[in-house]
Amino acid sequence: MAIRQGRTTGWVKSSYSGANACVEVRSPVRASVAVRDSKDPKGPFLAFAPASWTSFVGAVDGGALGRA
Template sequence: MQMNTIPDASTLTAWRKSSYSNNGDGACIEVSDGHPGRVPVRDSKTPHGPALVFTADRWSAFVAAVKEGDLRA
């Protein structure tokens, strides 16, 4: 599977933190809305760093797996 990235994701707008993030320790991911068919994802601690870009269907599958508890360490 090919992974796309955005080297400096700070130029994107409408970032929102995951509702599953723990705001106490800063371990958050953010997604950027408004990109049809694509979902940019970044680490909230490095807003000027890179973002991974997933297709909307791959991102939906990942979110569904998290909600179902299918991603155990």
Template sequence: MKTTPDQAAVVWRKSSYSNGGDANCVEIADGFPGTVPVRDSKNPEGPVLLLPAAAWSGFIGGVKDGRLG
């Protein structure tokens, strides 16, 4: 099972929760069971955060219901 993204092989997509502005450019990658790789699209060669899928789901839930803005 692959858990660490190979930067050359990962297909990144902009999160649907990014509003498209210059200050909100979060990209995520699929295909890593149990883990969600997250990066800043303005710095594609920079660090990647590897979040547990449950933590990402909790974060997205907080954004959706307005607890996180």
């Protein structure tokens, strides 16, 4: 995982977030999947290897991580 500063295009917010602040994902990308806080679009973002992001989303979708 790397924290990167900068602007990018193609950000997507979950349809489940409604008007609430949420994380946004820049996808699809070749080398990494970028994730940021939608309240701070010019702020930093995290970059994950595509396989890591896919594994994380699968774990969330499958309920393996529980609820906070």
